Amino acid sequence: MNDQPHERREPDGLTRRRLVAGTAAAIGLAMLRRSAFPQTGPAPPPSRPLGGTATVLGARAPQEKLQRIVFGTMHGMSLTPLQDLHGIITPSDLHYERHHAGVPAIDPHEYKLLIHGMVDRPTVFDLEALKRFPAVSRFHFLECSGNGSSGYTDVRPDQSPQVVDGLTSTSEWTGVSLSTLLREVGVHPRATWFLAEGGDAALMARSIPIAKAWDDAMIAYGQNGEALRPEQGYPARLLLPGWEGNTNVKWIRRLEFADRPFMTRDETSKYTDPLPNGTARMFSFVMDAKSIITSPAYPAAVTGHGWWDVTGLAWSGRGRISRVDVSTDGGTRWSPAVLEQPVLPKCHTRFTFPWKWDGAEALLMSRATDETGYVQPTLAELRRVRGLGTNYHFNNMRAWRVRRDGSVLFGLEG
C-alpha cells in the first residue's frame, strides 16, 4: 500500500491517491470518494527529484564560490573573503594565511615540542602528551599586523573588504594553556622572555614576554572542532590572543626561556614601527581596536532604495568591543550599531545597523570602541601619530562611498 502522505503523480497522470482510492474501493471502502478526481485540466507538474545521498564528507553548495585571494609567490599570503561570511567564525578552509617560508608538511607522529632554557625540567612533548593536559577552548581573532595597509598608504577605490582587511579571521582554538606547561617544566623565577620557534623552513622565531604565557597564551592543536589546518600550524601552534599574527608562531617546535629578548630578524628588521619622531617602536604586540563594514561594500551594489542591513566586524586585542558606531554621512553624525552576541574578548564581534537608503550619495563608516575606552582613530589621526613610513597596525576607520547608481567604492573618510 501507498505510504506517501502527499499526492504523487504517476507517469500516466493518475494520482497515487486515486490508485489508493481505487484499491480501497475494491476492498469495500468505497466511501473514500477520491475517485471523483478530474481526469482533465492543466498539465501535471513534474515530480520532485530525489535528493542526494549521505556522504562521508560535506561540501559547500556548488553555488557558493567562496575563495581566498592569494598574493605573492616568495612570501605566501592569502586573504579571507570577509564580505561573504556571516556571524563571527571563519570557516577553517578560508582562514587567512601568512607564512615566510611556505607551509611545512609535519607528520603528527613525529611532532615534538621542546621546552628548555631557564626551566627546572627541560622537556620534550609529543602531540599525545600535549592532548593529555586539560584542554581549553577559546574564540579569538588572528590578524596579521600588516593587515589594512591598502587602507592606509595605497588607498584605491576598487577594493573589497577581502582585499582591504582579509588578513584577519576568527576561530575556536583548542589546546593546552601555556601556564600549565610553564608549571610542568618549572620555569625559573628570573626568566622574563621566551623564544617561540616554528618548524617551518625558516625556523621563524619571536621573543615573547613571559607575562603573556601566564595570562592567556596556549599551545593550540584544535581549530573549529578539528585539528589545525596545515596553513594554521598543523599539528600545533602558539596562540597569543589579541597579539599580532606573526607572534602566534605556527608549527611550534621549541620554546626557550631566558632573561632577555633574543632580537630575531622578525622583531627588528620587520614588525617594528618607525615613528615620525625618529625612533622605531619594537615589540608592538597588541592589535588595537578596529572595525570594517563588510556589507554593503565593493564590489557589491546597493540595488534599490529602502532598508538595508549595514553589517561588519569589530575587534580589539585588548579585550571586548564595548560599542560600534556607524555614520552614513562620512563621520559627521554617528549612531550606535547593534552588537550581535556573543561579544567575546579578543574576538571578532558582529555588528548590524539598519539603514534606509533614499538614493542620495552616502559615506558609510564604522568606529569601534573597546573596553579600555580606546576609540578607533580616523585615517588623518593615525597618520599624524604614526607617519607614512609605517608598515603595520593600520587600524584607522574605513569608509565606503555609496554612489547614486548604487555602486559602492572603498573611500577615504571625510
Next chain:
Amino acid sequence: MTRGAICKSVLVAVAAITPMHVRQHGMSSRAPVHYGLGRPATAADIQAWDVTVMPDGRGLPSGSGTPAQGAAIFAQRCARCHGPTGVEGPFDRLVGREPRQGFPFGRDTSLVRTIGNYWPYSTTVYDYIDRAMPYDAPGSLTPNEIYSLVAFLLWKNEIIADTATMDARTLPRVRMPARDRFVVDNRRGGPEVR
C-alpha cells in the same frame, strides 16, 4: 641614560610582571601542579634543535670568516636574489647606509630599510641567515660560510673593515648604526591614540 639603556630597562619592566597571581589561574581542585607528562629533554635533543644566537653572542658556534671569503659565497649563493652587490634585488635589499643622518623612516617612505641603516644587532644577521637563507635551501650553510657572509654584508654596509674577521668573539662587539633607535611600545589602550 642613553636611549638604548632606557629601552632595556623598560623591556625588563614590561616582561617582569609577576607570575604569582596566576598560581590559581584556571586550575581545578583536582589539577596537579605537575602532571609528569612528556619526557626529559636530553642534551642531544637540545643541541639538535637549539640554533639560538643572542645579542651578547651566546649560541654563536666556533668558526670564522672574512669579507673576502664572504664575497665569493655571496656571488654563488645569494646574488641571484639580492643582486651582485646586495642592492639590486629582486628580493630584499641588504646593503645601504642612506640617510647617514637621523632615522627618518617614519616620515620618508622612499627609504629602504637595510642591515646598514635599520638593523640594531649584528648577531641577528648571523641568526637569520642560519635560520632562513638561502631562501630556497635554508640550513645548507656551514658556520664558516655564515660568518663569511655576515662579514661581507657588514663590510658592504661600511660597518667593519675589509680586513676584519668575524667569529663568536668579534661579531657581538660590532655596534650597528641603528642600535639606539628602538623604543619599547608605549601604547596602553585607553583614549589616547599613540
